[in-house]
Amino acid sequence: MLDFFMGHYAYWFTMILLAIGLYGMLIKKNLVKKTIGLSIFQAGVILFFVSVAMKWGATVPVKADGLPVSEVSNYMNALPHTLMLTAIVVGVATLGVAYALIIKIYNRYGTLDEEELLDKIQ
Amino acid sequence: MTGSNIPALIPATYILFAILIPVIGLWRSEITRALALLGSGIATFLSALGFINYIQSGEVIRYYFGGWMPPIGIEFVYDGLAAFIVLVINAIAFLVLIHSKEISKLEFPGRKMPYYTISMLMMLGFNGMVLTGDLFNLYVFLEISSLSSYALIAIGSKRAPYSAFRYLIIGTVGGSLYLLGVGFLYTVTGTLNIIDMHAMLPQVIGHSAVVGALILMVIGVGVKAALFPLHGWLPDSYTFASSTSSALIAPIGTKVAAYILLRVMLFLFGVELIDAQLPVTTIVGIFAGVGILYGSIMAIAQSELKKMLAYSSISQIGYIIMGISLANPFGFIGAVLHVLNHALMKALLFLVSGSLRTKEGHSLITKFDNSYRKKYPWTMVAFTTAAISMVGLPPLAGFFSKWYLALGTIENSNWMLLAVILISSLLNAVYFFRILEKVYLNNPDAEEADDAEAVSPQNNEVGFSMMFPMAVMAIGLLVVGIFNAYIVNVIFTMFPAGF
Numbered sequence: 199m200l201d202f203f204m205g206h207y208a209y210w211f212t213m214i215l216l217a218i219g220l221y222g223m224l225i226k227k228n229l230v231k232k233t234i235g236l237s238i239f240q241a242g243v244i245l246f247f248v249s250v251a252m253k254w255g256a257t258v259p260v261k262a263d264g265l266p267v268s269e270v271s272n273y274m275n276a277l278p279h280t281l282m283l284t285a286i287v288v289g290v291a292t293l294g295v296a297y298a299l300i301i302k303i304y305n306r307y308g309t310l311d312e313e314e315l316l317d318k319i320q
Numbered sequence: 321m322t323g324s325n326i327p328a329l330i331p332a333t334y335i336l337f338a339i340l341i342p343v344i345g346l347w348r349s350e351i352t353r354a355l356a357l358l359g360s361g362i363a364t365f366l367s368a369l370g371f372i373n374y375i376q377s378g379e380v381i382r383y384y385f386g387g388w389m390p391p392i393g394i395e396f397v398y399d400g401l402a403a404f405i406v407l408v409i410n411a412i413a414f415l416v417l418i419h420s421k422e423i424s425k426l427e428f429p430g431r432k433m434p435y436y437t438i439s440m441l442m443m444l445g446f447n448g449m450v451l452t453g454d455l456f457n458l459y460v461f462l463e464i465s466s467l468s469s470y471a472l473i474a475i476g477s478k479r480a481p482y483s484a485f486r487y488l489i490i491g492t493v494g495g496s497l498y499l500l501g502v503g504f505l506y507t508v509t510g511t512l513n514i515i516d517m518h519a520m521l522p523q524v525i526g527h528s529a530v531v532g533a534l535i536l537m538v539i540g541v542g543v544k545a546a547l548f549p550l551h552g553w554l555p556d557s558y559t560f561a562s563s564t565s566s567a568l569i570a571p572i573g574t575k576v577a578a579y580i581l582l583r584v585m586l587f588l589f590g591v592e593l594i595d596a597q598l599p600v601t602t603i604v605g606i607f608a609g610v611g612i613l614y615g616s617i618m619a620i621a622q623s624e625l626k627k628m629l630a631y632s633s634i635s636q637i638g639y640i641i642m643g644i645s646l647a648n649p650f651g652f653i654g655a656v657l658h659v660l661n662h663a664l665m666k667a668l669l670f671l672v673s674g675s676l677r678t679k680e681g682h683s684l685i686t687k688f689d690n691s692y693r694k695k696y697p698w699t700m701v702a703f704t705t706a707a708i709s710m711v712g713l714p715p716l717a718g719f720f721s722k723w724y725l726a727l728g729t730i731e732n733s734n735w736m737l738l739a740v741i742l743i744s745s746l747l748n749a750v751y752f753f754r755i756l757e758k759v760y761l762n763n764p765d766a767e768e769a770d771d772a773e774a775v776s777p778q779n780n781e782v783g784f785s786m787m788f789p790m791a792v793m794a795i796g797l798l799v800v801g802i803f804n805a806y807i808v809n810v811i812f813t814m815f816p817a818g819f
Contacts, residue, residue: 223489236492243496247503278506281456285499288463292492295467299474299488302481319479 208249215242227312229303233296240289244282251278326370327383327398327451330406333363334444338437345433353424356417356436360443364410371403375810382453390453391513397453400814401656405450405579408660409572412667413443415789416571419671420564422678422786427562428475435475439568442468446576455502455512455588458580459495462544465576466491469569476562483556490553494543501536504529514588521593531597537584538604545577547604547641548611551634555618558630563674566626570633571667575659578640582655591647591818605645609740612638616747625673625683628751629666632710635744636662642737643725649819651728653811658721660800660807661709665718668706668793675699675782675790688758695780698787700759705794707752709801712745717800724808 203210215238222235251274259273304310307318337359345352370381381398384390417439424432445465452458470491474484506512508529509520524530539550546554554574558566585594585601594600615635622628640662643655673683679696680687693700709718722741729738781787800807 220493223493229485232489236489239493240496243500243503246500250503250507278503284456284460288460291467292463292488295470296485296488299470299481299485302474303485306478306481315482319482 208252209246212242212246212249215239215245229300229310229312229315232312233293233300236296237289237293240285240292244285244289247278247282247285251275324381324383326366326373327381327396327402328385330363330366330370330410331444331447331451333359333366334440334447338440338444341437341440342433345437349430349433352433352436353417353421356440357414359440360410360414360417363443363447364407364414367403367407367410370398371407374398374400374403378813391511391516394457395453395513396451397515398451400810401579401582402450404656404810404814405576405659406447408663409446409450409576410443412571412663413439413568415792416564416567416667416671419567419674419786419789422783423562423564423674426678427564431475435472435565438468438471442472442568443572446572449576450579453514455505455514455517456499457512459499459502462498462580463495465573466495466544469573472565472569473557473561475565477560479556480560480562483553483560487553487557490543490550494540494550496540497536497543498540501533501540504533504536508533514583518588518590521589525593525596534584534589534594534598534600538581538600541577541581541584542607545574545581545641546634546637547581548607548614548634548638551611551615554634555627555630558633559624559627563626563670563677566630567667567670567674570629570670571663574633574637575640575663578637578644578655579659581641582644585644586647586652586816590816594647601645601647605642605734605737608638608642608645609737611635612642612740612744613747616744616751620747620751622751623684623686625676625685625755626670628685629669629673632669632748632751633666635748636666636710639721639725639741642740643721643728646725646728646732646734646737648728648731649815650724650731652815652819653808654721654724654726654728656811656814657717657724657804657807661717661721661797664793664796664800665706665709668702668790668797669710671786671790671793672699672703672706675786678786679780679782685755685758688755690759690761692759697781699782699790702790702794704756704760705797707756709797711749711752715798715801717797717804720801720804720808 219235219239219242222238223232226232226235253271253274256272256274259276300310303315307315309315309318337355341352341355344355383396383398385394388394424435428435442465445461445468448461449458449465452461470484470488473487474481502512505517508524508527509517511517511520521530543550558570561569612635615631615633615638619628619631619635622631640655640658643651643658675696676683676699705716709716712719712722722745726738726741729735729741
């Protein structure tokens with residue numbers, strides 16, 4: 199049992215991050231805190247990809263004729279890390295749009311608290 | 321120009337104009353609409369060319385970016401289904417952009433340049449989602465289209481930014497869940513290419529990560545498609561956005577997401593593997609059926625035309641997803657045909673509500689009366705065509721997709737979903753005929769009173785830029801209905817393996 203937890207601790211960490219992110223988005227009333235929850239959620243997914251591709255004692259994945267490619271496990275897989283560079287950029291853009299909308303909402307209603315907002319909208 | 325470059329040229333056109341419009345719009349904002357029309361016109365022309373090429377030769381174009389062969393490189397797969405969907409969404413976008421002339425003056429004056437730039441970016445994302453053959457590339461295009469649609473929805477009434485923010489939160493969670501699902505699949509197969517992964521999945525189908533990935537991807541894409549329990553963002557977003565934004569997003573956005581669901585369920589997993597560990601198709605079918613009824617009933621309860629259309633969208637997207645979940649040839653034909661039909665019908669209905677908003681300043685159903693048929697005779701004809709097609713009366717397009725869906729449910733002996741189709745057609749009739757009744761049927765007492773005191777309403781028909789796209793779509797509904805046998809023959813060549 200303990201091995202199961204210790205052997206997969208990176209995944210448990212990811213799950214906890216996803217849960218914190220969902221909690222922030224569902225329970226918190228402030229729109230900025232919701233956005234922070236969103237950011238944590240995305241970070242959870244990004245860290246999942248990064249931890250999946252991690253190997254101990256592996257070397258750079260350079261394909262050359264002189265290098266022996268006998269053991270695949272001796273090479274890092276750089277692809278998930280590269281994908282996550284793109285995902286981080288997507289996350290930054292999402293945050294940008296979210297904060298632009300938050301500024302717009304604050305200018306119109308003068309509050310960022312969801313319950314007050316709903317009261318003012320009605 | 322050879323046909324083999326068409327898949328790359330379509331998104332390239334949009335990205336070129338997404339850059340050109342802000343640059344030129346800085347000193348000449350009045351020609352931004354002409355540029356946007358040019359951009360989407362070129363893209364429509366290219367996709368029509370590609371589709372004709374497909375019908376004549378039947379060949380699938382696989383475009384390798386940078387010359388890298390898949391699975392290492394990224395490819396665009398321009399098969400029959402992608403060619404068809406790309407043509408539909410580009411043609412609809414072109415028509416809606418023609419219609420946007422008056423609304424953009426009225427609802428967001430002075431902000432035309434950002435509007436047209438963002439709509440070009442959104443179309444880039446949607447075209448990329450349809451064309452790409454790579455799961456991670458699909459995520460990137462999904463986020464491009466989503467971010468642009470958040471911005472488009474935020475243009476509009478006072479409440480629009482708040483509904484856009486809610487959509488942003490829900491939509492980004494959906495996108496992230498999809499990405500997590502892709503990650504699960506990548507860890508067990510080591511590839512991101514859809515065709516390559518389809519070939520590898522039979523070896524790993526017993527792995528629990530594959531089930532998790534399927535569930536995550538269906539939920540993630542389901543959020544974007546507004547599948548029933550995940551539809552919460554849709555009604556407010558469509559209602560409070562500017563009329564031209566909702567006319568652009570409603571017919572295209574959810575259809576493309578449903579298309580991704582089709583790709584994942586029937587092309588990536590395939591008919592044999594989709595139900596290997598969980599009865600995914602049955603579960604999705606149940607949710608689609610509940611969504612159809614829920615959307616129709618909620619639409620009856622609405623007193624605002626745009627909100628009614630938004631709920632009706634939830635119900636109609638249920639038809640498409642139901643057709644996918646049947647996983648048989650008739651269901652597939654019904655789903656693909658309904659993508660075309662619903663795109664035409666819903667775009668037309670949103671354009672009518674936009675035209676009414678321009679002329680009357682509102683689109684409240686309670687204020688509709690029989691003066692509308694004198695003031696806007698042709699707009700109302702277009703509305704009636706779309707409404708009858710939504711209900712599903714035979715000469716119009718809407719009947720045929722429902723017919724194939726019904727055949728699909730019979731083939732699977734799924735009597736519950738057959739009942740859902742029939743009941744929801746009746747519910748559609750209820751919420752559209754109450755408007756037609758207000759517009760076309762006279763209350764005799766009221767008319768005498770009207771004749772006595774009020775001046776008879778003048779013909780106040782909308783201008784050419786609004787009439788033209790509505791007329792094309794209304795005629796399109798009739799043409800698609802009459803010539804549906806030809807379209808179905810083409811759809812026969814698009815079947816995934818295993819049918």
